[in-house]
Amino acid sequence: MGCHGSSRIWTMLPCTSSASGCWKQIVKLGEKKLWNGRSHKSYFFGVLGDGATINFWADSWLRDEPLRLTYPHLFRLEKNKWVKVASRLQVVNDTKVLTWDWRSNPSSYDEVNELFQLLDDIYNYSWKGGIDKWLWKGDAQGAFSVNKAKHLISLDPQPYLSHMKWKGWVPLKCKIMVWRAIINRLPSRVELIRRGVVLPCDSCVLCNSDSETILHLFTGCLFSAEVWSRIGYWCRLEPIFAFDVSDLLKMVNIPPKSKYLKYVLRGIIFTTMWELWNERNTRIFKGKRRRAMEVVESIKSTSFFWIRNRSRFKGLKWLVWCKYPLDQM
Incomplete structure (x- = not known):
């Protein structure tokens, strides 16, 4: 697995030029919180194809959570927070080649440790190519439907509960x-x-x-x-x-x-x-x-x-x- 240069990013939901109809509404509503503290967008998981529509750091694709949360020290070093997987990871002659774009090369213990863990995750990750796909975790088959999304929202025991700390010196x-x-x-x-x-x-x-x-x-x-x-x-x-x-x-x-x-x-x-x-x-x-x-x-x-x-x-x-x-x- 090759390693070149240096890099960074964030993301929300897949938003491509082909997205239409209810999917555009899903993208807009992705930031809203559900009753369990998770956002709508957290229920979508990217299945890597060519990596053209999946954000490397902000989408869930390699793990169950975005890499920005799993590897926060590396994420701070990344210049392009919205970079796509295709810009960071490619397969050349059956060899995975990574291209980074860091603000400064990983040097601290936490940064180097996270880098080795990330490289290990990517080395063990396999995919068949093709086009990127998205699964919805709210369904056993990974298929999204408005009815199932409404059911998930309806499970809210306290719709407006917030876990913020109320004790403090501000008015x-x-x-x-x-x-x-x-x-x-x-x-x-x-x-x-x-x-x-x-x-x-x-x-x-x-x-x-x-x-x-x-x-x-x-x-x-x-x-x-x-x-x-x-x-x-x-x-x-x-x-x-x-x-x-x-x-x-x-x-x-x-x-x-x-x-x-x-x-x-x-x-x-x-x-x-x-x-x-x-x-x-x-x-x-x-x-x-x-x-x-x-x-x-x-x-x-x-x-x-x-x-x-x-x-x-x-x-x-x-x-x-x-x-x-x-x-x-």
Whole structure:
């Protein structure tokens, strides 16, 4: 098995030019959560053919979960998060050849260990070629049907249950906004149009480059990405890669932190989401705009005010907070 160069990616559901009818709707609904915490898209499994429509890191094809979750350290090194399997893995003269595109070559223990495990997985993986196929795990035969999907959804014992942490120093209104974002119940432009509200367009007001869904607004928007990058730098976090709104809340566990650091960091994440949503509303209803760095400064001041007045950390110093908020815990 050959190994060349270096690489990275993410994905959701298979979306090809041949997708039509109900499959387009499946792609749109793929980000929504079911009662068991899994998304609709997690029930689809790729059967590798030529690898032209399956995402290497973000689709489930080699394992029961996307490789981005199995090999997170390698995923951070990947440049092209949406790369297809065909661009990373080929068979030449019965030999599997891998082509990578890393930001930097794997060097740490975790990175090298994951690389060897991934190479071993790929070496033992066999397929017959042809075209890519997709199976649906909600059926024993792997066949998707609307009726079976409806049955799966109907099993929900508590349709709107969210596993987010409610204990914290941010106001209740902020927590409710975050909870509504997790269950996709905020009035984004796409959701308003789906409900019959007439709008001039569905573009994201923060970046104007894509439709405004909750997933895009908090995880896919270029403006939001810059804000998250600055917040990550401020809190000295590893690069932030989120595929779902709930992934943002998981940042408090990477790397493992004490309960006090989690407590503070969770509040900062909630405040960031709150400020992004407010920036979106201010642009729509008041016509005012701020730069990403100005939003970040507002996040720092708002979070400092809240934690000083709504928690037991009364002795926080503003200058130290601005430099590194977790340094005083």
